[in-house]
Amino acid sequence: MKHTQQRQQQSRCILVASFALTASAALLIFAFLFWNTPVPGERKLPSPIKITQEDFIIDPANGSPIPGGVEIIAPGPEKQILLPITKRGFQASRFARLHYRIENYSPGLMIKLYWRSSDSPDTTRFMRLHPGFLPQASLPLAQNPGWKGEITLLGLSLQGGITGDKIIIRDLKFFASGAESPLSMILSDWSRREPWSMSSINFVFNGSPYARPSPVLASAAWLSLALLLFMAWNRYRFRRFLPPTCAPGLLFLILIPWLILYGRWQLNLWSQFNDSRQLYSGRSQEEKQLRAEDAAIYRYAQHLKHDLLPQQPARIFILDNTYRSYLRLKTQYHLLPHNSYNYDRFPQAAYLHDGDYLLVLGNIPGLHFNRETQQLEWPGEHKIKAHLLDQSSLGNLYRVELSDRENRP
Amino acid sequence: MTGLLLALLLPLVLGVAWLSRYWTNSHWSAILGYGYLLGILATTSIMRLWDALGLSLSFWPLCILLGLLALGALWKRPMGDSIGSRPMEAETGSRPGARLLFWLLFILLLIQYGGILLEIIRQPLYPWDAWMNWAPKARVWFEFRELVPWVSRGDWLLLQPDELAYTLGNPKASLYPPLVPLVQTWMALGLGSWNDSLINLPWVMCSLALGLGLYGQARNLGASPLHAMLVSFGVLSMPYISVHTALAGYADLWLSTFFSLAAIAFFLWTLTHDPRQLVLAVLLALACTQTKVPGMVWAAMLLPAWLVAVAPRTALLSLLGGAVLLFLLVLSGGFSADIPSMGKLVLTPQRISLPGIDSFTPEYHPVWAAFWKAWWVQGNWHLFAWLFPMLLLYSAASGKLSTRLLPASLLVAEAFLFLFITFFFTYHYAAALDGTTINRATLHMVPMLFFYLLLLLRPEQRENN
Structure with a gap:
């Protein structure tokens, strides 16, 4: 009971x-x-700015306009597509949100809205458009401190995704604050x-x-x-x-x-x-790496390992203008088991051994290779003899040549 | 495939074989959870010993050794339980609602971990520190089949042409403890090749060990299956735990599991006086020191709590005395001392230097907003940060904060104090502001906190003597 x-x-x-x-x-x-x-009638809200297919400038190789939007071919992890939008000249602060619909979203794809405004004409700002679980998603532009002034440049940038996938972006509309229901x-x-x-x-x-x-x-x-x-x-x-x-x-x-x-x-x-x-x-492992977002870095590191560096782990000094960048650190990882020292902008000449490698990533102001003398030179009248092995958009690889008396004590 | 399975399961078999020999009155779930962790500690220790003896790291000889060691646990195995009595069987509940909820939560976790397992198998090594700090060591050790030294950047530059050592792109990481990359090396040895997805399968095992350990210890405490499942589910359902499992490669999940299960074993020792719980706590505390540098601090926290458990008055007086002494030292300008083979200990108002751990200028940084965001606004911990203070207050108001829970409560207080000092008074405040470290440090103590709530809220029952 x-x-x-x-x-x-x-x-x-x-x-x-x-x-x-x-x-x-x-x-x-x-x-x-x-x-x-908001109380109805409190203020007159501007009509939404609708982006139609005519407003996009599309390279036919990258996609095509469709009713209400665009169909884009995913560029893959190593490429980027820009889709300029011709609609501009509106005041950013009057339009708080961007509505959009993404269909056939490709895994790993990054779509970003980019813009410049009269507020900071030399700065291009970005905000990522994420897909949502509902068909229509929205981006709260007003949350970005750079979304102010008169919009002078506008567009979408796409990077990543599975190469060849077709993505549809439609129903892009800029809405004023208060124009849609809070729910x-x-x-x-x-x-x-x-x-x-x-x-x-x-x-x-x-x-x-x-x-x-x-x-x-x-x-x-x-x-x-x-x-x-x-x-x-x-x-x-x-x-x-x-x-x-x-x-x-x-x-x-x-x-x-x-x-x-x-x-x-x-x-x-x-x-x-x-x-x-x-x-x-x-x-396979290789195929996975070539589909990942750092595919370009992986590909470059494999090229260095297979085509230029010796089979046995070699000493490599990785040089970059940025102290701890994704590029230099991920390159170091993909170059393993080669033995990298990865801290500086300029070579540590006093500690180089004959046969060491120098991997210069990107452009480092002050560091340049003199082809006539076959020397790397940098501020302070420093120079070392080096043989240029490879040049690519990501970096240059050199092999250090030191005579016996130049070797580190 | 055989190598992979052996690499994954042998540590479990080794740990369970020995733990079940001596911990006969424990729930099987705790034996599995703690057994795996002890097996990992043993495996990585044996690899270090093997290398120290000048032997090349080779999977099958190591495998045979571990197998023999596991078999050794069967030799003259004691029959029955000679220490302590069996745990009191909690009311399993014939209520269908409780059983339904139990199985619902179990199935949800099963589905979750099925997905996580597939994610680890598919995804190449992804999170930043995983490929910057931890996996590179495993990659090199696997390549050379020896534990090649990792040195500071300065020491690397001074290497002679015939010397072999590596250095990482993160200046401090070269000197981090070796347990996590050893686990990855072990997996690579079992695979026979480098695969930076499959070397992380132990992260699923670690997470499951955490869940099993929580469940088993809750049952050892006398909790019902449902209450024990609520603790396990509560912890494993939190987004941040599943992120650190699915995006495998960081050491924080391991440190969280080692420390939390060490703390929980300690909690149970204070309540049951079963010496095996204390041994487990000590062993897992040792594992903390081999996992991450902060692991030394987490492990050291057990000491004051232990002192309070064995000699409460003496301990509290010592703590008070220590605080007063520290205060006087600071007033007098502080002091410094050389500790042999460790470095210089400095305790001054301008600088605090703890050899082998950290060095910083004590200065207040109000990072309250960062904590508010990380704990109470973002999605990392579901509602845990909201519920913990509510339930703590409720326990205090209902008189559930008994003196029996003093050692456990002290350990919990120490954990919060550690975070408070680290983020509010050291240079780590920057990592709080950019959100990179708050949750990772919180992860180390959250499973312990969850279990602490069980201690507070469980119905009063007889514990084992």
């Missing part, structure tokens, strides 16, 4: 918990809408996909980083209000805020928001798994 009564009480608590969650959700949605919906904005932000990036290992958003509030903040508010309602009912009914018999109800209260956040995260995780499947499944 007592056991049955306890069961009934537990069931009642779970029921109350679900009512508390429902009531809390309803209250918070109402409050959110009330706070974010659709927040849904768009919460449904944004978050593919792997170099920052994923440090933090994740489980949605858009621009979402206000974030899914976690919203869920915390939902849970907290529901908890207060639940505790209030318990106090009224049992004279205690959290009686032990209501533990299942409390568990239900916590578990529902947790599982919803978990479900949203799993959706993101599995969309990433699907991308990886399309990119890498069934491929």
Whole structure:
């Protein structure tokens, strides 16, 4: 009898918990809408700026216009496509969001909106267009501090993806702030996909980083209000805020928001798994590397290893103008097991051995190769004899030639 | 394929064989979880010993050795449990709702880890530090079949032509502890070739070991299967844990697993006085020191907590005395001392130098906003950061913070203090501001914190004597 009564009480608590969650959700949605919906007629909103297929300048080799948008051929990891948009001359601050639709999204593809404005005419700014779980996604341009002034240059840049995949970008529209419902904005932000990036290992958003509030903040508010309602009912009914018999109800209260956040995260995780499947499944190590976003670096390192460097691990001094760049560090990794020293802009002449290699990545102001004297020269009248082995867009490879008396003591 | 499977499973077999010999009153899940970690510690230690003896790292001889060691656990195996009594069987609950929830959470984790496993197999080595700091060592050790030294950049420049040593592009990383790249080297040896996807399969094992360890220890504590599953699911469902598993190659997941399970074993020792729990805590603390440099600090935290457990009054007086002494030292201008074979210890208001760990100028940096964002706004921990203080307050208000939990509570407080000092008073504040390190440091303690909540909220039950 007592056991049955306890069961009934537990069931009642779970029921109350679900009512508390429902009531809390309803209250918070109402409050959110009330706070974010502008009063009708308060100010005249500009009409959305629609980007049609005529507004794009497309190289036929890269794609073609279609009704409402463009069809683009994914360039692959080693190339970039620019799609200038002829519509410009509007005030950025009047248009807070960009709506768009991406179909047949190719794994590893990066689509970015780029622009310049009268505010900083020499700076090109970028914001990435992520696909979402809903057909229509949006980008909160107003969150970018560079989105101000009169737009003087506009376009889309595409990089990556599986070479040859056809992507459709359509329904691009710039919307004024307040022109769309707060609910659709927040849904768009919460449904944004978050593919792997170099920052994923440090933090994740489980949605858009621009979402206000974030899914976690919203869920915390939902849970907290529901908890207060639940505790209030318990106090009224049992004279205690959290009686032990209501533990299942409390568990239900916590578990529902947790599982919803978990479900949203799993959706993101599995969309990433699907991308990886399309990119890498069934491929050899070499093929995987050539599909990854650093394919150009891998290809270059393999060329150096197979065509120019000796079989046995050699000493390589990697030089770059930037202290710790992705290019130099990833090159060092792909050159393994060659033995690299990877810190400087100029050679450490005092520590070079005859037969060492110098890999100069990109352009380093002050460092130049004198073909007549076959010497590398850099500021301070430093020079060393070197044989140029290879020149490419990524870097130049030299082999150091030192006479015995020039060798390090 | 055989080599790959052996490389993956032999450490597990070795660890479980020996652990189950002595930890006979434990739930099987904890034996699996802790066994794997001890097996990894043993495997990597044996590789270092092997290399120190001048032998070339070779998979099959090492395999045979590990196999023999595992078989050795069967020799004159004690029958039954001679230490302690069996854990009290928690009420498994005939409630269908509890069983349904248990299996639902289990299936969700199964699906999640299935996907993660495929992701590791498919994705080339991706996250930054994985290919900058850790995998390069494994690549070189595999290439040469020996533990080629990794030296500072200055020492590399001074190498003679006939000397072999490497240096990394990150100045400090050359001197990081070796456990994680040794795990990758072991996998490469088993594969027989370098494959920078498959060398990371142990990250799935590590994550599963964490889940199994949490579950098993919760059961050892007397928790029901559902409550134990809630702890495991709670931890493994957090996005940041699955990111560090799927984007394998960092050492933080390993440090989190080693430290948290060490702390949990310590918690259980304080409550049950089972010496085997203390041995586990010490062994896993040792593993922390071999994983990352901060691992030494995490491991060292167990010492004050242990002192409080064995001699609470003495320990608390010593801690107070130590704090007063430190304060007086600072007032008097501080002091410095040379510690043989370690370096110079400096404790002054202008500079703090802990040899082998870090050196910094103590200065306050208000990075509260960075913590707010990382813990309470971003998606890293679901609702954990919100729930932890709520449940802590509830426990305090309901009188659940008993003196029996003092050592555990001290360890938890130390963990928060470590993060507070690191990010608010050292140059690491920059890493807090750009978001690169807060969550990784938090990861090291989160599973422990989750289990601590179980300690606070579980119904009062008899524990093992």
